[in-house]
Amino acid sequence: MLMSAKELSGYDVHARDGKIGRVHDLYFDDERLAVRHLVVDTGGWISGRRVLVSPHAVEQLDRDARRLVANLTREQVEKAPGVDTDKPVSRQQEIEHYDYYQYPYYWTGFGLWGSMAYPLAYATPASAAGVAGGYAAEASDGATSDPVQRERLQAERDAADPHLRSAHEVTGYHIEAVDGAIGHLSDLLFEGGSWRIEQLVVDTRNWLPGKHVALDARTLHRVDWGERKLYVNLTREQVKGSPEYAGAPGR
Incomplete structure (x- = not known):
């Protein structure tokens, strides 16, 4: 099931014991092209604070009701480490966040989610229990007895850029094919x-009036954050022949 970043914005977010807030933004990893955090606006519940909710916690996405359910309690969310979502999220902040919830680090291992292809909420019960249980036993506070592992984790803590980007930020970035401009980014489909992230939705209005096309996200080969541009390994002719995007269901 493909979901749209724009569609998800505004979804109600519920914990096991009540509403947390609404989805404000998504943070995605620009190296492996995966959504890593939902930015949830808690409204007046926690003094207007925005919090991060990991896909590890998301148990249900209900398109009809425009809501998602997280395997969390309101108290857990309230006591979670604070993150200023108006600034880039550092790897150290991610580590604190993941250690607090005892999630396995997604940036270690060869899978999309560390040693797994799916976050905990979608993993099989046996594999999820094994990964989470092993992680909790090995690193109750982010530490480990293995000196090699400890050195690697410290290197991760010192890394300046975890490659997290805001979906809101990149929407509107210009997109270049190998032989010229094709439009700007309208949406991300995951x-x-x-x-x-499976597809990039491109608004080609300045080139193919009124048309939005969906490009395979794997064709993205470079991002110039300074110039606010995305580069894809396609020709303009290939883009012209790409499937047209009609919009998310119900929009």
């Missing part, structure tokens, strides 16, 4: 189980 798979609702793995949270992997």
Whole structure:
């Protein structure tokens, strides 16, 4: 099931014991192209604070009701480490966030989600229990007895850029094919189980009036954040022949 970043914005977010807030933004990893965090606006519940909710916690996405359910309690969310979502999220902040919830780090291992292809909420019960249980036993506070592992984790803490980008920020970025401009980014489409970004929706209004096309996200090969541009390994002719995007269901 493909979900749209724009569609998800505004969804109500519920914990097991009540509403947390609404989805304000998504943070995605620009290296592996996966949604890593939902930015949830808590409204007046926690003094207007925005919090991060990981796909590890998301148990249900209900398109009809425009809501998602997280395997969390309101108290857990309230006591979670604070993050200023108006600034880039550092790897150290991610580590604190993941350690607090005892999630396995997605940036270690060869899978999209660390040693798994899916976040915990979508993994099989046996594999999820094994990964989460092993993680909790090995690193109750982010530490580990293995010196090699400890050195690697410290290197991760020192990394300046975890490659997290805001979906709101990149919407509107210009997109270049190998032989010229094709339009600007209108939306990101991700798979609702793995949270992997599968397609880039491009507004080609200045070139193909009134048309939006969906491009395979794997064709993205470079991002110039300074110039606010995305580069894809396609020709303009290939883009012209790409499937037209009609919009998310119900929009």
